[in-house]
Amino acid sequence: MDFKECGYSLANKEQMRKTSALTFQSTEKDAKKDTHFENLMTNLSNAYASDLLPFKDGKDLTECFLLQVVDILLHYIKKSFDVKSKILDFHHPHQLLEGLEGFNLELSDHPESLEQLLVDCTDTLKYGVKTGHPRFLNQLSSGLDVIGLAGEWLTATANTNMFTYEIAPVFTVMETILLKKMYEIIGWGETEGDGIFSPGGSISNLYGILIARYKQYPEIKRKGMTELPCIVLFVSEQGHYSVKKAAAILGIGTDNVIEVKCDERGKMIPAELEKNILQVKRKGQTPFCVTATAGSTVLGAFDPLQDIADICERHGLWMHVDAAWGGGLLLSRNYSHKLSGIERANSVTWNPHKLMGVPLQCSAILIREKGLLEACNQMQARYLFQPDKPYNVDFDTGDKTVQCGRHVDIFKLWLMWKAKGTSGFEAQINRYMELAKYFYKVLKKKDNFKLVFDAEPEFTNVCFWYLPPRLKHIPKGFERDQELQKIAPKIKAQMIEEGTAMISYQPCGDKVNFFRMVFSNPATRQTDVDYLIDEIERLGKDL
Ligand code: ABU
Numbered sequence: 001m002d003f004k005e006c007g008y009s010l011a012n013k014e015q016m017r018k019t020s021a022l023t024f025q026s027t028e029k030d031a032k033k034d035t036h037f038e039n040l041m042t043n044l045s046n047a048y049a050s051d052l053l054p055f056k057d058g059k060d061l062t063e064c065f066l067l068q069v070v071d072i073l074l075h076y077i078k079k080s081f082d083v084k085s086k087i088l089d090f091h092h093p094h095q096l097l098e099g100l101e102g103f104n105l106e107l108s109d110h111p112e113s114l115e116q117l118l119v120d121c122t123d124t125l126k127y128g129v130k131t132g133h134p135r136f137l138n139q140l141s142s143g144l145d146v147i148g149l150a151g152e153w154l155t156a157t158a159n160t161n162m163f164t165y166e167i168a169p170v171f172t173v174m175e176t177i178l179l180k181k182m183y184e185i186i187g188w189g190e191t192e193g194d195g196i197f198s199p200g201g202s203i204s205n206l207y208g209i210l211i212a213r214y215k216q217y218p219e220i221k222r223k224g225m226t227e228l229p230c231i232v233l234f235v236s237e238q239g240h241y242s243v244k245k246a247a248a249i250l251g252i253g254t255d256n257v258i259e260v261k262c263d264e265r266g267k268m269i270p271a272e273l274e275k276n277i278l279q280v281k282r283k284g285q286t287p288f289c290v291t292a293t294a295g296s297t298v299l300g301a302f303d304p305l306q307d308i309a310d311i312c313e314r315h316g317l318w319m320h321v322d323a324a325w326g327g328g329l330l331l332s333r334n335y336s337h338k339l340s341g342i343e344r345a346n347s348v349t350w351n352p353h354k355l356m357g358v359p360l361q362c363s364a365i366l367i368r369e370k371g372l373l374e375a376c377n378q379m380q381a382r383y384l385f386q387p388d389k390p391y392n393v394d395f396d397t398g399d400k401t402v403q404c405g406r407h408v409d410i411f412k413l414w415l416m417w418k419a420k421g422t423s424g425f426e427a428q429i430n431r432y433m434e435l436a437k438y439f440y441k442v443l444k445k446k447d448n449f450k451l452v453f454d455a456e457p458e459f460t461n462v463c464f465w466y467l468p469p470r471l472k473h474i475p476k477g478f479e480r481d482q483e484l485q486k487i488a489p490k491i492k493a494q495m496i497e498e499g500t501a502m503i504s505y506q507p508c509g510d511k512v513n514f515f516r517m518v519f520s521n522p523a524t525r526q527t528d529v530d531y532l533i534d535e536i537e538r539l540g541k542d543l
Helices: 010-022 028-042 059-081 093-098 114-126 146-158 169-186 201-216 242-249 270-282 305-315 327-331 372-377 410-445 478-498 526-540
Strands: 194-198 231-236 257-260 286-293 318-323 347-350 363-367 449-451 462-466 502-508 511-517
Touching: 059 114, 146 410, 169 194, 169 327, 169 363, 169 410, 194 201, 194 372, 201 231, 201 242, 201 286, 201 318, 201 347, 201 363, 201 372, 231 242, 231 270, 242 257, 257 270, 270 286, 270 305, 286 305, 305 318, 327 347, 327 410, 363 372, 410 449, 410 462, 410 526, 462 478, 462 526, 478 502, 478 511, 478 526
Parallel strands: 231 257, 231 286, 286 318, 318 347
Antiparallel strands: 194 363, 347 363, 449 462, 462 511, 502 511
């Protein structure tokens, strides 16, 4: 690996020397210090992790090494935002396993030098995917927020655990404050609201279903499933697969998850839900929970939450809302009405790492009734949750969770909220919605693109097919679908090979592979949207 290529270069060493010098007063004494730093820099090839702090003379070398790491990261960040740079330098898994240009992922018995570690850091980024690139449109979570990144650095430096106030005093209080803010935004009353940040939307959905079951059958905690009737839950056919996964994990069984039919936009049909509930009851089974979706993964659909809440009330069912993707829309005064009825939910999943652009991962499970989370999960481990601590042990939140150790996901969100204010998130989210409308309008005018649903987008998801000229004249039907389903994967494979853009595709129901455009990347502009359309045409026209 050439150091210049990877951003770790002699020029960087020079810059590093200057940066280091800036941190000291320019005095003669410090000139000596500069020389000392220069020597350290040139000696990184002979220095090892064991020479860094807490090694007793490791302070300067630690500074040198970390400033170099920052330099590598800055180089990468600048490249990520440079529209001309490639999003990725694609290699197959076997190539990474075999090793690339000196980038060896195998581990040895012997320590590597600090210089080699810097090269490895650079290579790790070089062969990764720049998810902050303006043309990275592949995932619901994308973008590179500099404040969020600073939050992650600080979090990693603090390296603590969320389970007790004792070792995470600031972070546990921050979590309390943010959860309260989220309950208020959802529309829960002052005495309502409980929650926890969890390791992702699937786990938050798992919590929702776990707590729903516990509320109905608290004896499950001691006696297990043997005491329960056959319990059944409902989710739309466009709902997230994590609901089925949760049913499998919780011993409910995937057969006892009923997928409710959706309308043509992907919204759960309330009458179908009620019909399914009655059918289940007639079979002698016991409905207990409905998971509604606010922002479905592929189509971006919002289930009719008010109607679903009415049905849940009528049948005494727990209403969980999976707003992992759509929750952020609550911050927009223009669009929050799409989640009307969420205030009636018993629990909500909301992932700030999606629409709000917080670095992965950052997901909240919010439960309307206080005390249930703890009652369901509490094990009172005496070595950790001693009741006779010298502070209010309500802030020892670790016994609310299914985990023991819990990562600090809160600080980056808190810092970003400080930096943007609620209005900053709102402006960012409104911009995504405008971009989605723009994209839809452009596609609508093009006869070689076909929208999966031809109406203004409900959310930032815009789903579409590209039709190469040879397919345009084949009538709609089986024969055309057979060909059409190969188009998106081929275009995407070529895009990845060239590293020009990234967008996802999938089949859905009876619809063969189509592209899903999604806006959640703050770096994306209208020009990138135009570029993507041209790029799909360029790569697809001869297919
Ligand atoms: N629900 C997980 C995220 C899926 C996506 O990014 O497409």
